[in-house]
Structures are given as structure tokens and as C-alpha cells.
Amino acid sequence: MSPNATPSITTAPEEKLNPTFPRDPLPPPPSDDVPSPEKTEYIPGAALALVLASLTLTVFLLMLDQSILSTAIPQITSHFHSLSDVGCASFQPLTGKFYTHFRAKPVFLVHLFVFELGSLVCGVARSSQMLIAGRAIAGLGAAGLVNGALTILSGAAPLEKRPLYTGLLLGIGQLGILSGPLVGGALTEYTTWRWCFYLNLPIGAISALVLFLIGIPDLTPKLPFTLPLLRSIIPLLDLPGFVLFAPASIMFLLAVQFGGDGSHAWSSPTIIGLFVGAGIIFLLFSAWEWRAGDKAMIPGSILRNRIVLMSTGQVACLTVCLVVASTWLPMYFQAVRGEGPTMSGVDLLPSILAQLLLSVVSGAAMSKLGYYLPWAVFSGAVTTIGNGLISTFSPTTKTASWIGYLIVVGAGRGAGMQVAFIATQHALPRALIPTCLAFLIFAQNFLSAISMLIANTIFTQTLFSQLAKHAPSVSGPAALAAGGSASAVRGLVQPGHEDELGGVLLAYSESLRNVWLMIVGVAGVGFVFSWGIGWRDVRKKDDGEGAKVDV
Structure with a gap:
């Protein structure tokens, strides 16, 4: 199949675009290259399956990247002697505008290329600064991939089928979280952490190749890319x-x-x-x-939509809980419990399996029963309780206890992670969906970046005070410079002060406890937001204009 080939298509009922949303700056010419506003093209059969598989593979890649780093980060910080480099922020607020005004597939492939480039830079990094630069480059690409995958899926499948496909995409994509801790732990312990980044290259190449070979219709009519089109669209990018x-x-x-x-x-x-x-x-x-x-850049009609705002708060809080946990749980198992990267990945399996299971179950239930609000409320409540239980972790916590607590928090996150993406697609006209999806991802990334900086602050300040209290021979700056691996933490105890090892471990445990208490509060806020995301039957078919929410 040639790169420009377009598979056979089916036609949905007439679609009316949002009259208040900015149109393409140039009218579509009477050509087969651009679908008319009077119809929407969807991909049938095997082509749709390939597109869905490729998008899922990309989401898998991103989640694998995140979960590999969750177990590799303590090892990486020890290698570069800088704990403060953990959790740098990256975001890209313009991606929604790109997907709104340009064809989705090329924009998606460009973001995927940038992500791959950043992974390559990380893999060959020779300094902490180069590693951070690589993560920043990868972050620019990653910021446009999840919302891009959902945007492409929205153009490829009718509205009434998207909950099922979204559930498959996000649920199967979370297999990356399942395999990431084991893969990341094995790579960092038995080879080198650099393979955590090199691994992204072949997976991303496969996904890009499949998408490149299949013609994919857009959610709304788009013109082929030309320099005059670019010049006319630049003023619309804000x-x-x-x-x-x-x-x-x-x-x-x-x-x-x-x-x-x-x-x-x-x-x-x-x-x-x-x-x-x-x-x-x-x-x-x-x-x-x-x-x-x-x-x-963030349209007023989106900010005035209560469903969008409540959904944004719900998914952003849930993502903060996930991002903070993915970084600091390995720190607990390695620094406090003395385990290596591989075993710390194994220890995370109860949470990962529970999250995967509930993600699939909730997606299937929403498609079958129709309503998403109960799952959002359940997710907020259980995530809050689960993080509260994790805040009780100590150096002597029994195995059965921490396994049970991880199951609870994983189930809570899994039950609600996809709700916002389903709710907002049923709350807005089609023309606003790409911008809204980008807004959701932006809110997730930005608030997660802030939360990681706050978590680092809480951990650092608490560690300084707790070390002075429980292990006075160990300085806070020395502990911060050592990193979070098991050997580095235990190496802080100098000869003649072996009796202070218990105090060091207690100091780390108490510092992590304050981080968990922070995300207990975040999860509680997410629970409040979940009540406002609307009550709508997602089984209703697309009326061509987008959904109007029943509240």
C-alpha cells in the first residue's frame, strides 16, 4: 500500500460544525483530497484494526517509558549524583491548535519523531544536563501523542463506538505499565539504564511505519499542507x-x-x-x-463548559497521583527496603495489575451500561483511601499489608483514568475535540510537573530535618547528592556510626510519608471534581453535531 493510499470508507450522517469555532482559513477546493463538510469518513475493517493497533502501540510505548523510568530513576540519580534532577517538567500547549488546523496523521508522526529523537539523546547522555535536555525534547514530542492518538481515533471511528476503542487503547496501552517495572529493573541492574531509552526506538518506528502506510480521515475537513496554508494558519495558532x-x-x-x-x-x-x-x-x-x-490557545467555549472543567480537574488529579507514585514508590522499595531495581519493579506489580484490570473492566462496563459518572466517583474515593493507606508505609511494614494497599490504590486509578476523555468527547462539537483533548493532556502534564516539584520540595525538606533527628552524623546535602538506590543510601552511614542505619531508613520513610499525604489531598480534590462530569448515556449515537450533555 502506498503512503498516500486511502482505504475504502463508509459515510456517516451529515455533520454540522460548530459555527463559533474558527474555520480553516481557506475553503476546501472541490477535490477528492479533502472530505466535504457534509460527510464524515470512517475507516472500516482491517484498516481500522491496524490504526487502532498502531495507536495503542504508541500509548504502550509512552507508558512503558514512564514505568521503566519509575524503577530506573533511583539508579539514574545515583549515576549522576543529583536527586534534584528527578521530575523535570515538560508540556506543549500548542498541540491542540496543530491538530485542529492541520491533518492529524502528519502532526502525530512529527511528534513521534521528536519523542524518538529525545529518547536517543537520553540514551547517549554523558551528563545530567544532557539527560535533562533529552527528556525535555522527548517531552515535547510526548505532549502531542496521547491527545493525537485520541484525535486520530475520533476521526477514524464514529462517536458511539469510541468508548469501546478508547477503553481498548488506554487499557491495552497500560500493559506498558505492567511490563515496564520488570523491563526497566532488569535493564538497569543487568545491562545499563541507557537501554530504557534505546528501547523506544524500534517500537516507535513500527508504529510510525504502519500509520504512514494507511490513509486516515480527519475528524473535521483539512486542507493538504502547503506554504500558503501555513502562512494563513499561523495567525490562528495564538x-x-x-x-x-x-x-x-x-x-x-x-x-x-x-x-x-x-x-x-x-x-x-x-x-x-x-x-x-x-x-x-x-x-x-x-x-x-x-x-x-x-x-x-485555550478557547473560551471550552473553559466555559462545566463538563470539560470538571473532567479536567478529575483526570489531572488522578494523573498527579499516578506520576508521583510512579517516581516515589520505587524510592521506598529501594532506599528504605533495600531492594534492587528489578525487585522493586516486581513489588509494584499488585498496583499495576489492579490498575490494568480496572481500566479494562470500567471501559467495558461504560460501553455496556452507558454511564461513566459512577466510575469517576468510585475512582476518586478508592484512590484517596489507597494513598492514605500507603502513607502508613514504614521500614517494618509487613508484605501482606503493602501488597493489599497497592492493590487498592491501583484499582482506584484504573477505574477512572479514561473517564474524562470519554465525557468530554460527548460534551463538545467535533470541531472542538482536538483542542479539548490537548487541553486535558496539558492540564495533566502541567499539574504533574508542579506536583513533582512540590513533592521534591516536601521530600527534601523533610529528609533534612529527619536526618538531623534520627541520624545526626549524616548530612542532608550528602543524602541528596547520593541518590536513591539501596547501596547509595546505605553508604551514607560512616564507619563507627553503623547504629544510625535504622535512623537513616526511618528518615527516608518519614520523608516519603509526607509526599503520600500530599497526594491524599490531591486525590480528595479529584473525588470532588468527579461529581461534576455529567450524567450521559454514551451508547447514544453521534447526531453529527457532537453531544449535548444531560446533567
Whole structure:
């Protein structure tokens, strides 16, 4: 099949685009290259199966990348002698605009290439700075992949079938989380952590090749890429909004980072100046976005939609819990319990299996029974309880206890992780779906980045105070520089002070407890948000205009 080949297609009923949303700057020519607004093309049969498999493979790749790093991070921090490098932030707020105005498949493939490039840079990194740069590059690509996969799937399948396909994509994709801890642990312990990044290259290449060979219709009509089209679309990307938003975000994250790593006092002019500057620029950004309306980087019609806002809060809080846990649970098993990377990956299996199982079960139940709100509420409640149980972890926690607690928190996360993506696709017209999906992913990434910086701050400050209390011969900066592997933590105890090893382990355990208490609060906020995501039967067929939510 040639790269430009288009499989046979079926035609859905007439679709009416949202009249308030900005149209393509140039009218589609009377050509077979661009579908008319009066019809929507869907991919049938084997071609749809291949597209779904390739998108799922990409989501699998991203989740594998995340879960591999969750077990490899303590080893990586020891290698580079810098615990503060854990949890750097990356996000890309413009991806929704790209998917709105350009054809989804090329935009997706470009993001996949950038992600692969970043993985290659990480694999060959020779310094902590180079590793961070590689993760930043990979993050720019990754920011457009999950929402891109969902956008492509939205154009490839009718609305009434998307809950099933979304459940398959996210559920099977979570097999990456299942295999990641074992693969990452084995690679870091028996070969090198660099293979955690090299492994992304062949998997991404397979996915890209399949998508490249199959013609994929877009959710809304799009013109072929040309330079005149690019020039006409650039004003619609809201670059002034991005220029205001980027420095505000960076200044805010830098302020939290500098205060959290102890390089600057929270009351220092640098920290205060960064916070004040971020606040002023953010106010300017908000004013600009209000003026731009639906042409803004974050359209006003999305921000005014209660279902979208509640869904964003629900999934962002759930993602924060997942991201923080994926980083700090391996720290507990390696630093406190003294296990290697491979065994710490095995220890995470109860949580991973429970999350995978409930993700599949909840997706199937939503497709069968129709309603998603009960699963969101269940997810918020169980995730809050599960994180509360994990906050009781200590150096002497019994095996049966921590296994049970991990099952509870995994089940809670799995039950609600896909709800927001289903709810918002049924709450908005088709033309707004790509931007909304990007907004959801952006909120997840941005809040996760902030939460990781806050978690690092909590851990660092608590570790300093707890070491002074329980192991006075060990300095906080030395512990921070040592990293989180089992051997590095135990190497902090100097000859003649062997009796302080228990105090060191207790200090690490108490520091992690405060991190868990933070995400207990986040999970509780997510539980509150879950009540507002609307009550709609997802089994109703697409009416061509998008869904109107019954609340």
C-alpha cells in the first residue's frame, strides 16, 4: 500500500460544525483530497484494526517509558549524583491548535519523531544536563501523542463506538505499565539504564511505519499542507498567547524548583521575583486569551463548559497521583527496603495489575451500561483511601499489608483514568475535540510537573530535618547528592556510626510519608471534581453535531 493510499470508507450522517469555532482559513477546493463538510469518513475493517493497533502501540510505548523510568530513576540519580534532577517538567500547549488546523496523521508522526529523537539523546547522555535536555525534547514530542492518538481515533471511528476503542487503547496501552517495572529493573541492574531509552526506538518506528502506510480521515475537513496554508494558519495558532504563557509557566516552575532544591531561600529576592513575574505575566496572558475568545490557545467555549472543567480537574488529579507514585514508590522499595531495581519493579506489580484490570473492566462496563459518572466517583474515593493507606508505609511494614494497599490504590486509578476523555468527547462539537483533548493532556502534564516539584520540595525538606533527628552524623546535602538506590543510601552511614542505619531508613520513610499525604489531598480534590462530569448515556449515537450533555 502506498503512503498516500486511502482505504475504502463508509459515510456517516451529515455533520454540522460548530459555527463559533474558527474555520480553516481557506475553503476546501472541490477535490477528492479533502472530505466535504457534509460527510464524515470512517475507516472500516482491517484498516481500522491496524490504526487502532498502531495507536495503542504508541500509548504502550509512552507508558512503558514512564514505568521503566519509575524503577530506573533511583539508579539514574545515583549515576549522576543529583536527586534534584528527578521530575523535570515538560508540556506543549500548542498541540491542540496543530491538530485542529492541520491533518492529524502528519502532526502525530512529527511528534513521534521528536519523542524518538529525545529518547536517543537520553540514551547517549554523558551528563545530567544532557539527560535533562533529552527528556525535555522527548517531552515535547510526548505532549502531542496521547491527545493525537485520541484525535486520530475520533476521526477514524464514529462517536458511539469510541468508548469501546478508547477503553481498548488506554487499557491495552497500560500493559506498558505492567511490563515496564520488570523491563526497566532488569535493564538497569543487568545491562545499563541507557537501554530504557534505546528501547523506544524500534517500537516507535513500527508504529510510525504502519500509520504512514494507511490513509486516515480527519475528524473535521483539512486542507493538504502547503506554504500558503501555513502562512494563513499561523495567525490562528495564538502565538502571542503562547509567548505570554511560556515565560509565566517557566518562571513559576523555576521558583518552585529553586526553593525546593535548597539553592535559594523561599524568602530570597530571586524566588519572590520569579513568583511575582509569573503572576503578572499570567494576568496578561489571561487578558489576552479573554480578548481572543474561541481563537485563543485555550478557547473560551471550552473553559466555559462545566463538563470539560470538571473532567479536567478529575483526570489531572488522578494523573498527579499516578506520576508521583510512579517516581516515589520505587524510592521506598529501594532506599528504605533495600531492594534492587528489578525487585522493586516486581513489588509494584499488585498496583499495576489492579490498575490494568480496572481500566479494562470500567471501559467495558461504560460501553455496556452507558454511564461513566459512577466510575469517576468510585475512582476518586478508592484512590484517596489507597494513598492514605500507603502513607502508613514504614521500614517494618509487613508484605501482606503493602501488597493489599497497592492493590487498592491501583484499582482506584484504573477505574477512572479514561473517564474524562470519554465525557468530554460527548460534551463538545467535533470541531472542538482536538483542542479539548490537548487541553486535558496539558492540564495533566502541567499539574504533574508542579506536583513533582512540590513533592521534591516536601521530600527534601523533610529528609533534612529527619536526618538531623534520627541520624545526626549524616548530612542532608550528602543524602541528596547520593541518590536513591539501596547501596547509595546505605553508604551514607560512616564507619563507627553503623547504629544510625535504622535512623537513616526511618528518615527516608518519614520523608516519603509526607509526599503520600500530599497526594491524599490531591486525590480528595479529584473525588470532588468527579461529581461534576455529567450524567450521559454514551451508547447514544453521534447526531453529527457532537453531544449535548444531560446533567
